[in-house]
Amino acid sequence: xxxxxxxxxxxxxxxxxxxxxxxxxxxxxxxxxxxxxxxxxxxxxxxxxxxxxxxxxxxxxxxxxxxxxxxxxxxxxxxxxxxxxxxxxxxxxxxxxxxxxxxxxxxxxxxxxxxxxxxxxxxxxxxxxxxxxxxxxxxxxxxxxxxxxxxxxxxxxxxxxxxxxxxxxxxxxxxxxxxxxxxxxxxxxxxxxxxxxxxxxxxxxxxxxxxxxxxxxxxxxxxxxxxxxxxxxxxxxxxxxxxxxxxxxxxxxxxxxxxxxxxxxxxxxxxxxxxxxxxxxxxxxxxxxxxxxxxxxxxxxxxxxxxxxxxxxxxxxxxxxxxxxxxxxxxxxxxxxxxxxxxxxxxxxxxxxxxxxxxxxxxxxxxxxxxxxxxxxxxxxxxxxxxxxxxxxxxxxxxxxxxxxxxxxxxxxxxxxxxxxxxxxxxxxxxxxxxxxxxxxxxxxxxxxxxxxxxxxxxxxxxxxxxxxxxxxxxxxxxxxxxxxxxxxxxxxxxxxxxxxxxxxxxxxxxxxxxxxxxxxxxxxxxxxxxxxxxxxxxxxxxxxxxxxxxxxxxxxxxxxxxxxxxxxxxxxxxxxxxxxxxxxxxxxxxxxxxxxxxxxxxxxxxxxxxxxxxxxxxxxxxxxxxxxxxxxxx
Ligand code: M6R
Numbered sequence: 001x002x003x004x005x006x007x008x009x010x011x012x013x014x015x016x017x018x019x020x021x022x023x024x025x026x027x028x029x030x031x032x033x034x035x036x037x038x039x040x041x042x043x044x045x046x047x048x049x050x051x052x053x054x055x056x057x058x059x060x061x062x063x064x065x066x067x068x069x070x071x072x073x074x075x076x077x078x079x080x081x082x083x084x085x086x087x088x089x090x091x092x093x094x095x096x097x098x099x100x101x102x103x104x105x106x107x108x109x110x111x112x113x114x115x116x117x118x119x120x121x122x123x124x125x126x127x128x129x130x131x132x133x134x135x136x137x138x139x140x141x142x143x144x145x146x147x148x149x150x151x152x153x154x155x156x157x158x159x160x161x162x163x164x165x166x167x168x169x170x171x172x173x174x175x176x177x178x179x180x181x182x183x184x185x186x187x188x189x190x191x192x193x194x195x196x197x198x199x200x201x202x203x204x205x206x207x208x209x210x211x212x213x214x215x216x217x218x219x220x221x222x223x224x225x226x227x228x229x230x231x232x233x234x235x236x237x238x239x240x241x242x243x244x245x246x247x248x249x250x251x252x253x254x255x256x257x258x259x260x261x262x263x264x265x266x267x268x269x270x271x272x273x274x275x276x277x278x279x280x281x282x283x284x285x286x287x288x289x290x291x292x293x294x295x296x297x298x299x300x301x302x303x304x305x306x307x308x309x310x311x312x313x314x315x316x317x318x319x320x321x322x323x324x325x326x327x328x329x330x331x332x333x334x335x336x337x338x339x340x341x342x343x344x345x346x347x348x349x350x351x352x353x354x355x356x357x358x359x360x361x362x363x364x365x366x367x368x369x370x371x372x373x374x375x376x377x378x379x380x381x382x383x384x385x386x387x388x389x390x391x392x393x394x395x396x397x398x399x400x401x402x403x404x405x406x407x408x409x410x411x412x413x414x415x416x417x418x419x420x421x422x423x424x425x426x427x428x429x430x431x432x433x434x435x436x437x438x439x440x441x442x443x444x445x446x447x448x449x450x451x452x453x454x455x456x457x458x459x460x461x462x463x464x465x466x467x468x469x470x471x472x473x474x475x476x477x478x479x480x481x482x483x484x485x486x487x488x489x490x491x492x493x494x495x496x497x498x499x500x501x502x503x504x505x506x507x508x509x510x511x512x513x514x515x516x517x518x519x520x521x522x523x524x525x526x527x528x529x530x531x532x533x534x535x536x537x538x539x540x541x542x543x544x545x546x547x548x549x550x551x552x553x554x555x556x557x558x559x560x561x562x563x564x565x566x567x568x569x570x571x572x573x574x575x576x577x578x579x580x581x582x583x584x585x586x587x588x589x590x591x592x593x594x595x596x597x598x599x600x601x602x603x604x605x606x607x608x609x610x611x612x613x614x615x616x617x618x619x620x621x622x623x624x625x626x627x628x629x630x631x632x633x634x635x
Contacts, residue, residue, distance in 0.1 A: 040073075049070050055119075169248070197235045226258070285414070304539060326378075370403050378403060422622075
């Protein structure tokens with residue numbers, strides 16, 4: 001069936017790679033370029049961690065080290081083969097797409113004459129024909145990557161044109177697909193040149209030094225001043241200047257922005273893992289997301305929502321697009337926004353939305369939720385929605401990210417950098433931010449009185465302290481994890497907002513502890529899943545507040561009894577004081593009394609702690625689970 005006239009159909013599938021890149025130039029030869037690159041790669045590991053490499057440039061030319069394996073392998077290699085003092089460096093941490101994770105396929109890739117080095121994030125779709133062309137011209141290849149063609153093309157263009165920025169522009173025009181490329185050349189160790197098409201690249205502005213990074217995490221420890229780059233642009237940095245042009249060499253004025261992340265948020269700060277640290281950061285993440293949203297007149301303020309009020313008032317449907325944990329935050333938000341705004345809210349996985357010809361009109365308000373702002377499925381979904389005339393509001397954590405830039409408005413979550421692959425504090429801050437959006441819309445559309453909005457905001461402001469109380473009780477849930485090292489499968493049940501919390505609990509366990517886990521709507525049990533219950537089957541149940549809608553609470557109590565009667569080990573997350581629940585629970589994890597719609601902010605915390613602790617008990621890599629990257633920049 002064809003698309004109705006006037007509606008745009010899905011474009012061809014696009015594939016992008018995911019990796020982290022850093023570029024740096026300082027004034028004089030020193031160890032600084034190497035230090036900056038190592039530090040940045042440590043912060044960027046979440047983008048990929050199967051190999052890494054660094055090349056430095058000084059007046060003697062280029063020197064590099066690259067290794068397959070985690071960053072620690074590269075760090076050890078750098079101890080054994082120290083790189084010289086230099087003025088510039090580029091570095092890369094990889095998530096393999098073309099060519100397996102080997103030393104040869106690790107970046108940087110050097111041109112045949114060793115004069116040019118490049119690192120690359122993305123996928124060059126025409127690499128095969130370019131490789132063939134270069135082979136015909138006598139170029140020998142050392143790796144299986146698509147990237148290596150860029151190194152050779154760039155070196156040849158440089159030999160012909162004599163200027164690295166010019167050569168980069170000429171080379172970029174020959175490349176198809178998505179790319180961020182950074183390059184250094186032996187003949188000028190005082191500059192690094194970058195090019196971007198679709199894959200992310202931001203500039204960090206320093207004093208007597210400048211930076212390029214795949215995102216601000218690369219340089220936020222050194223500077224909080226940054227420049228956004230647009231599509232098809234080439235940037236040249238020296239120690240004292242930044243120059244941006246389009247691929248034709250026309251000057252471009254890049255927008256400057258300030259990164260308000262606290263650097264200490266991107267270090268483990270005494271915790272064994274980033275995930276533990278980020279779980280403990282959650283009260284602050286929610287507090288910071290709520291900060292400054294109340295105007296002196298008591299009305300809600302979302303200054304960054306520059307979308308015309310008429311658009312927000314007249315929207316006849318809200319569609320939330322997101323992936324993974326961010327999508328579960330969207331599921332939670334649906335319950336609240338529909339209740340407060342009386343407008344239909346659909347939540348859809350971005351990749352499903354993108355390719356199913358959804359009904360989207362000028363009156364559809366799309367809310368894209370993303371921690372990284374670089375999730376390719378979500379980027380493609382918002383592009384598709386905007387092509388249909390919809391307005392897009394991004395709820396996003398990373399400033400200057402692609403999703404923030406490509407949306408009509410960005411409502412930032414202020415969770416700070418999230419490094420662990422498993423999302424925790426981003427989830428809570430996404431719920432807080434989407435709730436702010438819901439309350440703002442409700443006030444604007446007249447479905448809530450200002451004093452009603454104020455009452456919810458007052459409750460929201462109590463949440464950081466309540467989340468802290470749950471964290472303070474973490475020992476009990478850690479003990480449980482210690483007993484469950486050999487468990488094969490765990491089920492999670494919830495109703496209403498407890499349902500997405502159950503799904504999030506299951507996702508955490510799958511990705512961290514590699515255990516089969518499923519989250520179900522408790523009402524669905526008797527429609528099939530109850531057949532899974534056997535003697536000793538662990539089942540987490542998220543119980544709604546007994547002070548909320550009676551029927552919800554009663555129904556979940558019945559569900560607990562149903563699984564318990566069939567031998568389940570019932571692990572219950574319930575509100576302190578809910579004595580009725582204790583009778584049917586093998587173990588209860590108490591959370592502070594909280595209104596029903598806000599309860600996910602506390603109920604999910606024991607589930608996060610459990611997954612994190614179980615992965616640790618099993619000796620698994622909590623921050624970098626197998627096969628995953630933090631930011632999924634491939635479709
Ligand atoms: O950066 P995003 O929020 O767009 O990422 C979306 C998902 O990839 C992410 O939430 C993923 O599911 C996490 N690993 C879950 O812990």
